Amino acid sequence: MKWKIYYSDGSTIGSENVTPWSLEKRSDVQVIVQESDEHNWVTRSGSDYYVWDSRGGNPKWFRADIFGLYDYLLKPGFKCVLFGIEIESKTFREIFNKARSEFGVKEAYEKAERHP
Helix, strand or coil, X not given: CCEEEEECCCCEEXXXXXXXXXXXXXXXXXXXXXXXXXXXEEEEECCCEEEEECHHHCCEXXXXXXXXXXXXXXXXXXXXXXXXXXXXXXXXXXXXXXXXXXXXCCCCCCCCCCCC
């Protein structure tokens, strides 16, 4: 699965360069864009935590609140957790729009996905 992470300083890293297990763990994730069978690609943003999990059979990034994080950490297996941080709305919107533009046109959205 192809994915890319966008950080608050404008830097990015993607699945073509690292695995979830080898990427530098940072506490300033703003947006994660990843492939989706149903929607071509989806964004993950606005969360305190992002976890790499294979629920549903396909490993991918999921958003998590504090209770979701505890649930994830208490289950057996290797864990990968990234942390989000709140930044100024204007800066976030610029990062979000950059992320969307790099993945191409989108016509359908996941139920909980942020719209432009």
